[in-house]
Every structure is written in C-alpha cells, then in structure tokens.
Amino acid sequence: MHQLTYGDIKAATDRITGRIRPVTLAPVDPGAIRTAHRDPLDDRPEEPCEVWLALEYMQHTGSFKARGAQNFIQAHRDAGTLPDTGVTIASGGNAGLACAWAAQQEGVTATVFLPTTAPAVKVAKLRGLGADVRLVGAEYAEALAACEDFAAATGALASHAYDHPLIAAGAGTLLQEIRAQVPGLDTVVVAVGGGGLFAGVATAAQHHGVRVVAVEPENCRALNAALEAGRPVDVPVDSIAADSLGARRTSAMALAAAQQDGVHSVLVPDFEIVRARQALWDHRRVAVEHGAAAALAALTAAPAHLPDRDLPPRPTEPSRGYRPGNGEKVAVVLCGANTDPGNLVQPAAG
Incomplete structure (x- = not known):
C-alpha cells in the first residue's frame, strides 16, 4: 500500500492548479x-x-472527483505513461464523469464501463464528454471485471474511483485551498x-x-x-x-x-x-x-x-x-x- 504523504498533496497542487476551479x-x-x-x-x-x-x-462535472481525475491524468502525462489507448474506469457515478472530463481535456479517450442498469441521463452525460461507454452486466462488479479485462487486452490505463494515491492526493488539494481562505x-x-x-x-x-x-x-x-x-x-x-x-x-x-x-x-x-x-x-x-x-x-x-x-x-x-x-x-x-x-x-x- 502506498502511504499517502503531504508531498503527494503538494505535487498534486502543482499539477492541477489552473486546471480545476478553486473552491x-x-x-x-x-x-x-x-x-x-x-x-x-x-x-x-x-x-x-x-x-x-x-x-x-x-467543481467541473459537479463534484470533487475532478481534482483526482485531473491529477491522475497529468501525472501519467508528465511521466510519459499515458497510452494511446487512453484511460478506462468502471463507474456510473461522479468518478466516471470526472475521468471522462479529464481525459477530454487532454484529448485522450476514456472508456467507461457501467452496468446495464445505469440511468440513461448518466450515459448521455458521459457520451457528451466524449467517453466510449460500455454497458456490461447488471451490477457494478461485472462492469469492473469487464473494465479490468479491457485494460489488460488493450493497454489502456486503468483508473479507480477512490483507491489510488494520485486520486486521493488530487482530492487533498481541496484542504490547501480552504486553509488559504x-x-x-x-x-x-x-x-x-x-x-x-x-x-x-x-x-x-x-x-x-x-x-x-x-x-x-x-x-x-x-x-x-x-x-x-x-x-x-x-x-x-x-x-x-x-x-x-x-x-x-x-x-x-x-x-x-x-x-x-x-x-x-x-x-x-x-x-x-x-x-x-x-x-x-x-x-x-x-x-x-x-x-x-x-x-x-x-x-x-x-x-x-x-x-x-x-x-x-x-x-x-x-x-x-x-x-x-x-x-x-x-x-x-x-x-x-x-x-x-x-x-x-x-x-x-x-
């Protein structure tokens, strides 16, 4: 497990300042x-x-998730590890929207896996952000398994809704902004x-x-x-x-x-x-x-x-x-x- 540090938050702040809306x-x-x-x-x-x-x-896409998604994309862009096949995530919620938005900002494809029960309005919103939406299975777990298979088969960069140090560090930039005000x-x-x-x-x-x-x-x-x-x-x-x-x-x-x-x-x-x-x-x-x-x-x-x-x-x-x-x-x-x-x-x- 990566132990999140204040250095991770500082690095995220440097990466995403000017790319997200200050709180x-x-x-x-x-x-x-x-x-x-x-x-x-x-x-x-x-x-x-x-x-x-x-x-x-x-915030962009209506939630804090834009911070982590932007930090995730930018960190991989800076490291040269953002593949031509883009990013992929299983999420019908705020994380999927944020991932699609951040990918669109960088001109890469986001392939978002959702269960077939996902609300049509979310599917439409994701497609409006340029995402390639794949509807798989009746539950999130099935969509996640399909997402993992897709990443393994195509080399797409797999993101996560919350359990990733770059995602969490991006979210932590919020506290920096609050303290400043x-x-x-x-x-x-x-x-x-x-x-x-x-x-x-x-x-x-x-x-x-x-x-x-x-x-x-x-x-x-x-x-x-x-x-x-x-x-x-x-x-x-x-x-x-x-x-x-x-x-x-x-x-x-x-x-x-x-x-x-x-x-x-x-x-x-x-x-x-x-x-x-x-x-x-x-x-x-x-x-x-x-x-x-x-x-x-x-x-x-x-x-x-x-x-x-x-x-x-x-x-x-x-x-x-x-x-x-x-x-x-x-x-x-x-x-x-x-x-x-x-x-x-x-x-x-x-």
Whole structure:
C-alpha cells in the first residue's frame, strides 16, 4: 500500500492548479450552528463558532472527483505513461464523469464501463464528454471485471474511483485551498464513501494540525467499521446516500489516515441527512447530493444524537454528530451535486 504523504498533496497542487476551479467558501449565518457545552473552568470569553461551507459541488462535472481525475491524468502525462489507448474506469457515478472530463481535456479517450442498469441521463452525460461507454452486466462488479479485462487486452490505463494515491492526493488539494481562505482553520468536516476524498484531506490536514471529522451514514460505515476492526472489512450498504457514499469496503490508505491523531469518526442517521439537505435548499437554494448533505448533518443533528465534544468516543462507540467548541473555525465540504432535485420540498405558494 502506498502511504499517502503531504508531498503527494503538494505535487498534486502543482499539477492541477489552473486546471480545476478553486473552491468557493460561503459563511454560515452566525448562531446557526450550536456549539458544545463549555467546560465550567473555561474562563475565556464566550465566542460563537465560525462555520464555512466549501462549495465544491461547483467543481467541473459537479463534484470533487475532478481534482483526482485531473491529477491522475497529468501525472501519467508528465511521466510519459499515458497510452494511446487512453484511460478506462468502471463507474456510473461522479468518478466516471470526472475521468471522462479529464481525459477530454487532454484529448485522450476514456472508456467507461457501467452496468446495464445505469440511468440513461448518466450515459448521455458521459457520451457528451466524449467517453466510449460500455454497458456490461447488471451490477457494478461485472462492469469492473469487464473494465479490468479491457485494460489488460488493450493497454489502456486503468483508473479507480477512490483507491489510488494520485486520486486521493488530487482530492487533498481541496484542504490547501480552504486553509488559504480561512486563516486559523481548526476543523474540516467531510463525508466518507470509499475514502479517496477523506484520505487526501486528512493527510493535508494532519500536516497543518487541522482536525478532521469523517462523516458516514449509520448504515454505510465502511471507514468506521475498519477503525473498529483494525483493518478494512466489508459492510452492508443501506442509506439514502448510498449512491455516492455506498462503498462496501474502505481503502487501506483511508484507514491509515483515519488512525492518525485528530480524526473523529461520526455516524449520522438518514433522516438527519435528509433534513440537512432540505435545509440547504430552504435557506440557500442549494441542491446537493445526499452524500454532500451528510457532512452538514454532522453539525445540525438533533442534540439527542450528540455526546459531549470533549469526550471523543472510541471507534466502537461512534459519535452521532459533532459540536464545535468555543470560537472554533470549521469548514464543511459540500462535495457534490449530481442529484435529482425533484424530491426537495418546495415552499407553499403565498
């Protein structure tokens, strides 16, 4: 396993700066996020926490995945290892879109394998990005096997949705940009699926002494379960956010990042994810994926789900949310918005 380093993040930053959209940050209204109960012996003046939303859903192809895909393509271009047969990936989601986009930028072919059940709108979007779309099998595993066979037969460069150091390092550039805009950043809150975004962000965060809150749905807890077991393990996948956070197993790279100091594993129930997503629509007219809303749900979960922030749980007793401390500066990553907004509740006409 490649141990992701801060040097990998720096190299990715140098490669993709100017090729991706810098993240925009928007402050949350003062007082909108509750802070933790204060230590009675804390005599510092009381200050509200400061929370920013990192609007990464505004990235190319609608998610953070563009960063890793761009870093992957550029690194191989620079090394002279980008073959004429192009790149290939099995993914009907954000990773496939990002791979197709990054390949198009460099004028190489992306061959994307999807199950036959893939939504027609995603197939159309991939083809619009110039991808050669192959529909194989009824499940992702069959599409992945076909992708691997294709790479072996043609020499195409095989990419991965999350479990690759270049993909994770590209995602980690996001933390660099957030810190540049929020001096003194204390904490970054990020949703976790397979662990590519988390591994990159956590590696950069540890270098800078920034706390990371790793958020998963209660029933899609691949990273939390790996922390509990001490190794990556398969978990059931059953969440409204499973389309983007539904990895059955986290990467060893993500587990290694999660075992470092300053990482808090948090689980949130689906109804809190739905509530946070609706709140973003109600108050900001922002329509994000449920996976992106999961990060915000960690801060907005009802108090009944929250233990005291100053008593961090053991991995076997995960927190049901996170409350910032006195004056804490927090960034919440809204990582993607490739979603159907049709299930957001519209306000009544008045």
